[in-house]
Amino acid sequence: MRVVHVASEVFPFSRSGGLGDVLGALPAVQAQQGAQVTVVSPWYAALAGTPVELWRDELAQIGVVRVGQLQQDGVQFLFIGLEEFDRPGLYHDDDVWRFTRFGRAVLPVLAKLGILPDVLHGHDWQAGLVVAHAHDLRWSTAFTVHNLQYQGRWNLAESAAWTGLGPEWFSPERAEFYGDLNLMKAGLVGADHVTTVSPQYAREITTREYGEGLEGVLVRLSLEGRLSGILNGLDQERWDPRTDPDVPPYADLTGKAAATKALRAEFALDEAPILGVVSRLAGQKGMDLLIEALPELVQDWNVVVLGGGDPLLTAALQGWAQHARVSFAEGMNEALAHRIYAGANAFAMPSRFEPCGLSQMIAMRYGTLPVVRETGGLVDTVPEDIGFRFAEATPQALAQACRQANATFQDRPAWTARSERGMALDFSWTGPARQYLELYERLAARDHSGSQEGQ
Incomplete structure (x- = not known):
C-alpha cells in the first residue's frame, strides 16, 4: 500500500499542536505495518532538521518550487519550499493564500518525483485543495478533520483564480460557502471518505452545535457511509514515564x-x-x-x-x-x-x-x-x-x-x-494505524473511472 499524507505540520520538524503529533507518529507505525509512506508538508524557514534538496524547478502557474527530503523511521518526508513559507513561524494571516499555493504544488511535485500513491490522505483544511485536485484526477482519497473550527475561508471572487480548480467547484454543492472559498469543505466534498479523530466527534459534527456551519455536508456524508471516526493514538515512546529524560523515571x-x-x-x-x-x-x-x-x-x-x-x-x-x-x-x-x-x-x-x-x-x-x-x-x-x-x-x-x-x-x-x-490503558497507534490501512484498502479497490459529481 503506497500512501501519501499531506499536512501543514509534522513533528519533530514542525508542530503547533495535535496535528503535528499525529503526523509524527501515524506514518511511522503504518510503515512498520508494511505500507510505503510519504509525508508532504511545507518547507518552513524555521524547519527543525535539514532536508536534502532533491529538486528545484519552476512549475507552471506556481513559480520556483524547491523540494527537500528526509528519511526517518521508514518514512519519506518531502518538504515543499515556496517563497510564501520563507518567514518565521508556521501560521499567518494570509494562510489561505499560502496553503492554496502549497495545495497547487503538491500533485505536480509528486508527478515530477514519480510518486503515484494508492491513496492520498489529506489532513485538515490546509490539505483540502490537494484532495480536490486529486478528486479531479480520480485518485483514491481520504480526508481527516482534526478540528472543524478552522476552515480556510476567503472571498470566493478574489480567491477562485488562485486554486486552479474548474468552475464546477465554485458552487454550494462543492467548495463555495456563503460567498467564500472554503478549503475544509473542498476536502470534505472531494474525498472518497472522511474521518475524524474520534468516534464521538464524528457524531457531534453532524449537529448544529458542533458542525460549524458544515453539518449539512457532514450529515450527507454520514448517511452515505462516508464519514467515520478513528481514535488518535499516542506516541508511547515519546510519552513513557519509564524512559522520559525530562522527569525522574518511574514505572509505578x-x-x-x-x-x-x-x-x-x-x-x-x-x-x-x-x-x-x-x-x-x-x-x-x-x-x-x-x-x-x-x-x-x-x-x-x-x-x-x-x-x-x-x-x-x-x-x-x-x-x-x-x-x-x-x-x-x-x-x-x-x-x-x-x-x-x-x-x-x-x-x-x-x-x-x-x-x-x-x-x-x-x-x-x-x-x-x-x-x-x-x-x-x-x-x-x-x-x-x-x-x-x-x-x-x-x-x-x-x-x-x-x-x-x-x-x-x-x-x-x-x-x-x-x-x-x-x-x-493501551493508547498505542497500532490499532488506529491498522484501521486506516484497512480503510485505504477499501478506497483503493473502488472504481474511480466514472465521475464522482455531486459528492
Missing part, C-alpha cells in the same frame, strides 16, 4: 512520587494536591471556565498552568499567578509539559469541544487522573472509573468535578486503583 505510582516532589519544589507549592493544565489558552479549551473556577479550585488544589494564546486569558492567569496556589508558565515548553504530566496528581481539560485530545491520554499514562468535560475524544478515552467527567461547559460544573476528584484523592486506595488502571 511509588516512583511517581518523586516527580510530584520535584514539581512541588520547582514551583514552591504547598502540600495540597496538584492540578495540572497544559493547553492552548483558548475558548475552545475552556480556559475561561478554568479561570472563573479558580477561586474555588485553590481551596483544595495547587494549580499549575502551562500555555499560550489568547492575550486576555494570558493576562488573567498572570494576575492569578500572584496567588500562592496558582503557578503559570506562558508559552509552550516541551520539557516542562513532561514534568507537569508526571508531577501533577490530576489534570484538567474543561474543553467546550475536543476532537480527540492527547493530553488526557498522556496524563493517564503518567498516572495522573484527568478531569474532563464530556465531549469528543474525551468521552472515548477517559473511562468513568479512572477520570472525572462533567457534562456542562460551566465553571460550576468544573469545580464540582474537581471537588469530587479531591474527595477521591483523600481515599488513597481508591485514587491508587484509578491511577493504576489509567497507566495500564
Whole structure:
C-alpha cells in the first residue's frame, strides 16, 4: 500500500499542536505495518532538521518550487519550499493564500518525483485543495478533520483564480460557502471518505452545535457511509514515564512520587494536591471556565498552568499567578509539559469541544487522573472509573468535578486503583494505524473511472 499524507505540520520538524503529533507518529507505525509512506508538508524557514534538496524547478502557474527530503523511521518526508513559507513561524494571516499555493504544488511535485500513491490522505483544511485536485484526477482519497473550527475561508471572487480548480467547484454543492472559498469543505466534498479523530466527534459534527456551519455536508456524508471516526493514538515512546529524560523515571505510582516532589519544589507549592493544565489558552479549551473556577479550585488544589494564546486569558492567569496556589508558565515548553504530566496528581481539560485530545491520554499514562468535560475524544478515552467527567461547559460544573476528584484523592486506595488502571490503558497507534490501512484498502479497490459529481 503506497500512501501519501499531506499536512501543514509534522513533528519533530514542525508542530503547533495535535496535528503535528499525529503526523509524527501515524506514518511511522503504518510503515512498520508494511505500507510505503510519504509525508508532504511545507518547507518552513524555521524547519527543525535539514532536508536534502532533491529538486528545484519552476512549475507552471506556481513559480520556483524547491523540494527537500528526509528519511526517518521508514518514512519519506518531502518538504515543499515556496517563497510564501520563507518567514518565521508556521501560521499567518494570509494562510489561505499560502496553503492554496502549497495545495497547487503538491500533485505536480509528486508527478515530477514519480510518486503515484494508492491513496492520498489529506489532513485538515490546509490539505483540502490537494484532495480536490486529486478528486479531479480520480485518485483514491481520504480526508481527516482534526478540528472543524478552522476552515480556510476567503472571498470566493478574489480567491477562485488562485486554486486552479474548474468552475464546477465554485458552487454550494462543492467548495463555495456563503460567498467564500472554503478549503475544509473542498476536502470534505472531494474525498472518497472522511474521518475524524474520534468516534464521538464524528457524531457531534453532524449537529448544529458542533458542525460549524458544515453539518449539512457532514450529515450527507454520514448517511452515505462516508464519514467515520478513528481514535488518535499516542506516541508511547515519546510519552513513557519509564524512559522520559525530562522527569525522574518511574514505572509505578511509588516512583511517581518523586516527580510530584520535584514539581512541588520547582514551583514552591504547598502540600495540597496538584492540578495540572497544559493547553492552548483558548475558548475552545475552556480556559475561561478554568479561570472563573479558580477561586474555588485553590481551596483544595495547587494549580499549575502551562500555555499560550489568547492575550486576555494570558493576562488573567498572570494576575492569578500572584496567588500562592496558582503557578503559570506562558508559552509552550516541551520539557516542562513532561514534568507537569508526571508531577501533577490530576489534570484538567474543561474543553467546550475536543476532537480527540492527547493530553488526557498522556496524563493517564503518567498516572495522573484527568478531569474532563464530556465531549469528543474525551468521552472515548477517559473511562468513568479512572477520570472525572462533567457534562456542562460551566465553571460550576468544573469545580464540582474537581471537588469530587479531591474527595477521591483523600481515599488513597481508591485514587491508587484509578491511577493504576489509567497507566495500564493501551493508547498505542497500532490499532488506529491498522484501521486506516484497512480503510485505504477499501478506497483503493473502488472504481474511480466514472465521475464522482455531486459528492
